[in-house]
Amino acid sequence: MSKLGIMQGRLVPPEPGRFQSFPRARWADEFANAAAVPIDYIEWIVDHYGDDVNPLRAEKGIEHLQRLMDSTGVAIRAICADYFMDFPFVRCTAQERAERLAQLQQILKNGRKVGVLRVVIPFVDISAIKTDDDFRDVVNAMRSALPYAEETGLELHLETSLGPADFKRLLDELPHPLLKANYDSGNSSSLGYNPADEFGAYGDRVGSVHIKDRVKGGSTVPLGTGDADFPTLFRELERVRYAGDFTLQVARGEPDNEVEWTKSNVAFVRKYLNTIGSGEAA
Known part of the structure; x- marks a missing residue:
């Protein structure tokens, strides 16, 4: 069932100065807010910026996370591995790639300890293919990473800026x-891609969805105010019988109003979720 x-x-x-990063100062507060x-x-971020204080990187931190999940009922179902934006699998040496694969293996192992189901690996912006x-480096790296996925039972989800035909390839x-x-x-909306073309090419391989809105060629904006074609997207999700999760990765509202802003974004998404047959996100 979708979550x-x-x-x-x-x-x-x-x-300060960052739109998306591990929240070094207040990461623990997000459980009660969620x-x-x-x-x-929560889709947990692992990045270089927060690496030295990220609880997912150490056993004591993992124990702390387990207590917070138990007390609030909020899970960690996914990891957004932005670490590989800082240290991508492309345009690097063989030795660097091996070191990054070792990091991915550790992220998968630690993720399994807190109930993570998938690790999203970004190949966008500075890590774009x-x-x-x-293209060949990514294929080879992911082939090398698949035994780690098999070992842990976690899925690897690739986020790319490739067009429909190339992503399918x-x-x-x-x-x-x-x-x-x-x-x-x-x-996708920023790049001018059509959801019908994308899902027509590889919809059967979509395992997770990030929900946000962007202007074509521009930045993130509040849901419903950009060029994301949500009606077509959710029709395509219904067509392929998508039953995976949806993660809000939306434009930010006013500081310290995050809970109310998130409630409004949840209402926006539920309006569409109620129209598809993939199961109600509870």
């Missing part, structure tokens, strides 16, 4: 049940 979650950091004010919305889960060499090179696509409604 509705939120990207980490969206339930507390942003870190319960107050309510929302099912731009050349044939990049990438997924066709990696026909493994634990490797899926992450669909980001905002990134």
Whole structure:
């Protein structure tokens, strides 16, 4: 059954000068705030910025997370591995790639300890797949990572800026049940992609959805005010019988009003969820 979650950091004010990052100062506060919305889960961020204080990186921190999840009923169902924006699998040496694969293996192992189901690996912006060499490097890296996914039982979800045909070609090179696509409604609208074309190409491989809105060629804006085609997106989700999760990765509201802002965004998404047959997000 689909669950509705939120990207980490969206339930507390942003870190100074950063739109999305691990919230070093107030990460623990997000559990109570998520319960107050309510929302099912947090998509946990692992990045270089917060690495030295991220509780998911150490056993004592993992124990703390387990206590917070138990006390609030808010899960961690996904990891957004923005670490691989800072240290991508493309345009690097073989030694660097091996070190990054070792980091991914550790992220998967630690994620399993807190009940994570998937790790989203971004290939956008500075980590985007731009050349044939990049494409081949990603295929080879993910083939090397799949034994780690099998070991832990976690899925690998690729978020890319590739067009529909090229993303399909990438997924066709990696026909493994634990490797899926992450669909980001905002990134697609910014790039001018049509949801019907995207789902027509690889809809059967979509394993998770990031919900946000962006202007074509521009930045993130409040839901319903940009170029994301939500009616078509949710019709396509119904057509492919999508039953995965939805993570809010929305534009920020006013600082310290995160709970109320999230409630309004949840209402926007539920309006569409109620029209599809993938199950109610509770």
